[in-house]
Amino acid sequence: xxxxxxxxxxxxxxxxxxxxxxLLEAGFKVVIADNLYNxxxxxxxxxxxxxxxxxxxxxxxxxxxxxxxxxxxxxxDIDSVIHFAALKYNGTLPLQLYSNDPLRYCAxxxxxxxxxxxxxxxxxxxxxxxxxxxxxCLLRSMTRHNVTKIVFSSSxxxxxxxxxxxxxxxxxxxxxxxxTNPYGRTKATVEMxxxxxxxAQRNKAExxxxxxxxxxxxxxxxxxxxxxxxxxxxxxxxxxxxxxxLPLLGHVAVGKREKLLVYGDDYASSxxxxxxxxxxxxxxxxxxxxxxxxxxxxxxxxxxxxLGTGKGSTVxxxxxxxxxxxxxxxxxxxxxxxxGDVLDLTANPTRANQELGWKAERTLEDxxxxxxxxxxxxxxxxxxxxxxxxxxxxxxxxxxxxx
Numbered sequence: 450x451x452x453x454x455x456x457x458x459x460x461x462x463x464x465x466x467x468x469x470x471x472l473l474e475a476g477f478k479v480v481i482a483d484n485l486y487n488x489x490x491x492x493x494x495x496x497x498x499x500x501x502x503x504x505x506x507x508x509x510x511x512x513x514x515x516x517x518x519x520x521x522x523x524x525x526d527i528d529s530v531i532h533f534a535a536l537k538y539n540g541t542l543p544l545q546l547y548s549n550d551p552l553r554y555c556a557x558x559x560x561x562x563x564x565x566x567x568x569x570x571x572x573x574x575x576x577x578x579x580x581x582x583x584x585x586c587l588l589r590s591m592t593r594h595n596v597t598k599i600v601f602s603s604s605x606x607x608x609x610x611x612x613x614x615x616x617x618x619x620x621x622x623x624x625x626x627x628x629t630n631p632y633g634r635t636k637a638t639v640e641m642x643x644x645x646x647x648x649a650q651r652n653k654a655e656x657x658x659x660x661x662x663x664x665x666x667x668x669x670x671x672x673x674x675x676x677x678x679x680x681x682x683x684x685x686x687x688x689x690x691x692x693x694x695l696p697l698l699g700h701v702a703v704g705k706r707e708k709l710l711v712y713g714d715d716y717a718s719s720x721x722x723x724x725x726x727x728x729x730x731x732x733x734x735x736x737x738x739x740x741x742x743x744x745x746x747x748x749x750x751x752x753x754x755x756l757g758t759g760k761g762s763t764v765x766x767x768x769x770x771x772x773x774x775x776x777x778x779x780x781x782x783x784x785x786x787x788x789g790d791v792l793d794l795t796a797n798p799t800r801a802n803q804e805l806g807w808k809a810e811r812t813l814e815d816x817x818x819x820x821x822x823x824x825x826x827x828x829x830x831x832x833x834x835x836x837x838x839x840x841x842x843x844x845x846x847x848x849x850x851x852x
Contacts, residue, residue, distance in 0.1 A: 452476060452477070453477055453478070453526070453528050453529065453745075454477065454478040454479070454480060454524055454526040454527045454528065455472055455477050455478070455479055455480070455527065455528075455529050455530070455531060455741070456480045456481075456482060456520065456521075456524070456527050456529070456530045456531070456596070457469050457472070457479055457480070457481050457482070457504070457530075457531045457533065458481075458482050458483070458509075458511060458530065458531070458532045458533055458534035458587060459482075459483055459488075459511075459532070459533030459534035459535065459602075460479070460481030460482065460483055460504065460506075460531075460533065461481060461483040461485060461488040461489065461490060461492050461493065461506075462483065462487065462488045462533055463488075463674065463684075463685040463686075463687075463730065464533060464602065464674055464730060464733060464734065465481070465483070465488075465531075465533035465534075465602075466488075466492045466495075466496065466683070467678070467683070467730045467731065467733070467734040468531060468533070468733075468734040468737045468738070469481060469496060469504050470496050470499060470500060470678075470683070470734065471731075471734040471735055471737070471738045472531075472738060473496065473500050473502045473504065474500050475738055478505075478526070479504040479505070480504065480505045480506075480507070480520065480524050480527060481493070481504045481505065481506045481507070482507045482509035482511075482516075482517070482520055482534070483506070483507075483508070483509065483534065484508060484509060484510045484511070484534075485508065486536075486688075487537075487687065487688045487689060488686070488688070489686060489688075489830070489831040489832070490506065491831035491832075492683065492686075492831060493506055495678075495682050495683040495831070495835070496683070498682060498835075498840070498843060499678065499680060499682070499683060499843065501847070505524070507519075507520050510583075511534040511535075511579060511583030511584070511586065511587060512578065512579060512582055512583045512586055513586065514586035514587075514589055514590050517586065517587055517590035517591075518590050518593065518594070521590060521591070521593075521594035521596065522594070525594070527594075527596055528596060528597070528598065529596065529597075529598040529599070529600070529741055529744070529745075530587065530591060530596060530598070530599045530600070531599075531600040531602070531737055531741065532584065532587060532599055532600065532601050532602060533602040534579075534583060534587075535579060535580045535583070535602070535635070535636075536575060536576050536579040536580060536632075536635075537632060537692070570630065570631055570788065570789070573631040576631050576632055576635050577631070577635055577638075580632075580635035580636065580638075580639060581635050581638050581639055581642065584601075584639045584642055584643070585642060588642070588643070588646050592646075592650070597650070597663040597664045597665065598663070598664075598665050598666070598741070598744045598745065599643060599647075599665075599666045599667075600666070600667040600669060600737055600740050600741050600744070601639065601640070601643055601666060601667065601668050601669065602669060602671075602737075603636050603639070603640055603668050603669055603670045603671075603753070604632075604633065604636045604670060604671065605620065605670050605671060605672045605673075605726075605755070605757070605794045605796065606628050606629075606630065606632060606633030606636060606794075607626050607628050607633055607636050607637040607640065607670060608620050608624050608625075608626065608627065608628070608670075608794070609626070609627035609628045609629045609633065609791060610627070610629060610791040610792065611624050611791070611793065611794070612791070612792050612793055613627070618793050618795060619726075619757075619759055619761070619795040619796055619797040620755065620794065620795060620796060620797055621755070621797040621799070621800070622670070622753050622754065622755055622797075622800055626640075629789045629791060630788070630789035633789075640668050640753070643666045643668065643751065644666070644668075644751045646666075647664050647665065647666045647750060647751050648750070648751070650664040651664050651750065662748040663748070664750075665744040665748055665749060665750060665751070666744070666750075666751045666752075667740040667741070667743065667744055667752060667753075667754065668751065668752070668753040668754070669736060669737065669740060669753075669754055669756050670753060670754070670755050670756070670796075671728060671733055671736070671755070671756040671757060671796075672725060672726035672727070672728055672755075672756070672757040672758075672794055672795070672796050673693060673694070673695075673725045673726060673727045673728065673794070674693075674727075674728055674729075674730045674733050675693075675695045675727045675728065675729060675730065675813075675816040675817075675820065676695075676729040676730050676731065676811070676815065676816035676817075676819040676820050677730070677819045677820050677822065677823035677824075678731070678819065678823070679819050679822070680839060680842070680843045680846075681819075681822040681823050681826050681827070681835070681836075681839045682823075682827070682835040682839050682840070682843065683823070684819075684820065684823030684824070684827065684830075685730075685820075685823075686827075686830030686831050694709075694725070694764065694767055695727070695767070695771065695816070695817070695820055696820075697709055698767070698768065698771045698779060699771075699820060699821070699823075699824035701779050701780065701781075702771070702775045702779060702821065702824060702825070703824055703825065703828045705828070707780070708779075708780035708781050708782055709768065709779060709780070709781040709782075710781070710782055710783075710784050711764050711765075711768075711781050711782065711783045711784065712784060712785065712786055712787045712790060713783070713784075713785060713786035713787075713790070714783045715786075716792045717792060718763050718792065718793070719763060720763050720765045720766070721765075722763045722764035722765050723763065723764055723790060723791070723792060723793070724761040724762065724763050724792065724793040724794070724795060725761065725762060725764075725767075725793075725794050725795070726757040726758055726759070726760065726761055726762075726794060726795040726796045727758070727762055727767065727813055727816060728756060728757050728758050728796075728809050728816075729809065729810075729811035729812075729815055729816045729819070730816075731811060732756075732809040732810055732811055733756055735807065736754075736756040736801065736805070736807050739805050739806065739807045740754065740805060740807075743804070743805055752804075754798075754800055754801040754804070754805060754807075755796040755797060755798050755800065755801060756796070756798065756801060756807070756809075757795065757796020757797075757798050757809065758796065758798070758809040758813075759795065759796055759797060759798050759799075759809075760795070760813075761793060761794075761795035762813060767813075768781060770813055770814060770817050771817045771820070771821070773814075773817070774814070774817035774818045774820070774821040775821055775825075826839060
């Protein structure tokens with residue numbers, strides 16, 4: 450059983466909440482800092498239902514350095530941070546910008562239904578303020594409170610179009626960085642900020658006659674998280690317009706959207722649609738836990754790892770897989786490509802397999818089945834109570850595991 454207290458920024462979000470759950474199940478104490486911008490506090494109750502323990506929670510904006518100071522002061526036992534807090538394409542930020550003009554608000558809402566990804570190019574300063582400046586605020590506070598280890602939630606988007614180089618599909622960590630949108634550029638910038646900070650702290654320690662080996666960072670570049678908790682009571686619940694493919698398919702399946710829009714069928718793939726590496730969120734959460742333990746035991750300095758399956762799936766393949774889980778064909782229309790989209794984002798996870806001993810265990814079918822169990826039983830996400838039969842099944846499973 451692991452020991453220690455971990456701060457999880459953005460811990461009520463999709464991947465953050467599942468990582469918080471994994472940490473608690475491994476024996477860690479967890480403190481979550483999140484401003485609930487695109488998440489729900491209800492997830493804390495779902496975590497407790499699943500594992501019997503509840504994280505401490507603080508309503509903190511990532512750009513509020515003083516608020517982080519208060520969290521660290523209240524929990525001096527925090528020794529590591531897993532950093533998820535960031536803006537991502539969800540369609541909610543631009544709506545806030547138009548909230549005082551009903552006509553423009555409605556027009557923007559209609560636009561977002563087909564163009565959510567383009568919004569990061571319209572408000573790049575908001576992405577840099579939150580993702581880059583927010584990380585700087587966090588690092589400054591961590592340093593003052595001698596918190597020396599950070600696991601950073603980066604993204605495969607930092608690679609951009611890896612097909613521009615020979616022999617870079619599936620994508621290894623050695624692939625040159627070249628993001629094609631503001632979101633990806635903020636992630637790449639944060640990677641550099643963290644790297645410079647850890648190296649500076651190590652150099653400072655060495656000048657003082659110390660080893661400095663306690664300063665470490667894991668940069669986790671992952672691809673397309675998918676799926677939900679097998680219990681059916683915890684999953685992805687975006688507050689704005691979903692960007693990722695599977696949540697959009699979930700909306701189509703329960704009637705929230707009429708059909709899926711496929712952005713381009715003229716890519717150089719087997720069926721003309723873009724290729725992505727879909728990883729079950731439980732495998733992804735486990736990767737964060739393993740990376741954290743690696744920092745604690747191996748003191749690697751700064752190291753980047755891809756977390757993916759190594760298997761690419763086209764959009765049409767994903768539509769078919771999720772339709773099979775639902776039990777009927779889901780409707781879609783093909784429209785033009787989105788700005789910033791690339792042909793292939795498939796991971797080469799060899800480094801993580803070998804150095805961390807981590808490997809994705811769950812299949813694409815597992816992710817689709819788990820997602821459908823979540824969506825069909827919780828069409829309103831965390832804004833509804835989970836069905837009684839799911840709670841009873843979870844209760845029986847926990848009872849059996851404790852015997």
